[in-house]
Amino acid sequence: MSVAKGLEGVVALNSQISSIIDGVLTYRGMNIDELTEKANFEEVMFLLWNGRLPSQSELDQLKQQLAAQAKLPMGVLDQIKSYPKETHPMAVLRTGVSALGLYDPHAEDNSKEANLSKAISLTAKLPTIVAALYRIRNGLEPVLPHPEYGFAQNFVYMLHGKEPDPVAVKAIDKALILHADHELNASTFAARVTTATLSDMYSAITTAIGTLKGPLHGGANEQVMATLQEIGSLDRVDEVINGKLDNKEKIMGFGHRVYKNGDPRAKHLKEMSRQLANQTKDTTWYEMSVKIHELVEGKKGLKPNVDFYSASTYHYLGIPRDLFTPIFAMSRVTGWTAHVLEQYNDNRLIRPRAAYTGPTNQSYIPIEER
Ligand SMILES: CC(=O)SCCNC(=O)CCNC(=O)[C@H](O)C(C)(C)COP(=O)(O)OP(=O)(O)OC[C@H]1O[C@@H](n2cnc3c(N)ncnc32)[C@H](O)[C@@H]1OP(=O)(O)O
Numbered sequence: 037m038s039v040a041k042g043l044e045g046v047v048a049l050n051s052q053i054s055s056i057i058d059g060v061l062t063y064r065g066m067n068i069d070e071l072t073e074k075a076n077f078e079e080v081m082f083l084l085w086n087g088r089l090p091s092q093s094e095l096d097q098l099k100q101q102l103a104a105q106a107k108l109p110m111g112v113l114d115q116i117k118s119y120p121k122e123t124h125p126m127a128v129l130r131t132g133v134s135a136l137g138l139y140d141p142h143a144e145d146n147s148k149e150a151n152l153s154k155a156i157s158l159t160a161k162l163p164t165i166v167a168a169l170y171r172i173r174n175g176l177e178p179v180l181p182h183p184e185y186g187f188a189q190n191f192v193y194m195l196h197g198k199e200p201d202p203v204a205v206k207a208i209d210k211a212l213i214l215h216a217d218h219e220l221n222a223s224t225f226a227a228r229v230t231t232a233t234l235s236d237m238y239s240a241i242t243t244a245i246g247t248l249k250g251p252l253h254g255g256a257n258e259q260v261m262a263t264l265q266e267i268g269s270l271d272r273v274d275e276v277i278n279g280k281l282d283n284k285e286k287i288m289g290f291g292h293r294v295y296k297n298g299d300p301r302a303k304h305l306k307e308m309s310r311q312l313a314n315q316t317k318d319t320t321w322y323e324m325s326v327k328i329h330e331l332v333e334g335k336k337g338l339k340p341n342v343d344f345y346s347a348s349t350y351h352y353l354g355i356p357r358d359l360f361t362p363i364f365a366m367s368r369v370t371g372w373t374a375h376v377l378e379q380y381n382d383n384r385l386i387r388p389r390a391a392y393t394g395p396t397n398q399s400y401i402p403i404e405e406r
């Protein structure tokens with residue numbers, strides 16, 4: 037058996053949700069450049085789940101459903117309050133989503149209707165968990181979701197507990213659009229593997245969150261910020277980055293399994309970071325990022341992925357770095373749930389083979405003879 041390590045280049049299934057063709061990313065056939073410029077995140081979630089853009093009344097209805105579903109069951113909120121304060125937010129999110137399943141009487145109903153409403157409910161509740169865990173850890177009371185606010189607006193509101201800044205809301209909305217789906221990335225694949233056993237949507241999304249958490253995947257955005265903070269100033273970029281490259285360390289936020297000529301999302305995040313740098317009059321993080329970009333591309337030919345400029349963007353918005361990956365999850369849950377729906381629609385157990393490379397013809401040795 038020949039092995040494609042890391043399943044590189046293996047086409048594992050058919051999907052109609054997003055595509056990466058010649059370096060162009062589309063959701064349901066629509067270029068993400070256009071969606072980022074013209075759509076809002078609620079339209080994009082509808083698009084991913086339903087395969088088309090919503091009418092005005094469908095969009096209004098979705099917004100109402102999201103607002104109605106955003107509150108957490110008391111049991112889940114109480115659990116989050118009881119977790120050790122130093123727990124990583126992705127671990128809280130993973131456990132919180134798993135716990136949500138316990139409070140949903142339809143958790144085991146895998147009909148299309150039940151799963152679509154679970155997709156809406158999970159999408160609505162993830163920001164509430166993220167904002168709550170942030171506030172609880174800082175000794176603050178969680179803020180109830182605002183029934184009149186849009187998705188991004190509500191997240192910023194619940195995080196800071198005050199009228200959200202429209203610039204921050206717009207930036208988060210765009211970032212959420214850019215992260216929403218990405219073909220058969222590791223966490224989406226993991227969600228589909230779980231779904232393909234005919235397990236439930238909460239199990240699939242819990243699987244996906246655990247998979248997104250790793251630094252080779254969604255967890256890279258937090259590590260990008262760690263690198264920027266380690267460097268600390270523009271004049272140290274050369275020394276630190278060259279040192280890491282000489283040590284054969286990976287520079288987080290660079291490289292991609294699929295894009296070899298650049299990630300089409302990075303330019304949008306770079307521009308957002310640039311604008312926020314100018315608005316906050318704190319250009320260091322943006323300038324350091326650009327310098328790292330030039331150095332890594334010049335020396336290794338590697339280009340930034342979606343995680344690289346998202347780090348400085350979120351930092352400018354006053355978001356602590358360990359919330360970066362949870363924000364990614366708040367967006368990607370729309371793609372994950374769309375893939376869960378697609379998997380149920382035409383399911384077959386996902387079960388590849390392994391080429392066995394261990395010893396053969398071994399005999400059992402009684403314990404007293406070992
Ligand atoms: C949302 C997302 O998940 S986007 C990806 C987020 N992850 C990161 O940013 C982490 C840093 N990047 C990486 O680790 C990789 O580029 C990945 C995981 C994204 C893709 O990995 P793969 O396709 O398996 O590439 P692989 O790790 O085999 O790299 C190929 C070569 O490029 C090098 N390379 C790849 N990425 C980097 C990097 N970020 N920094 C330095 N070198 C790198 C590898 O060391 C390897 O070199 P070698 O052939 O001399 O051993």
Ligand SMILES: O=C([O-])CC(=O)C(=O)O
Pocket residue numbers: 217218220221222253293294341342
């Ligand atoms: O597709 C991948 O391998 C990683 C990913 O999730 C993304 O880039 O958004």
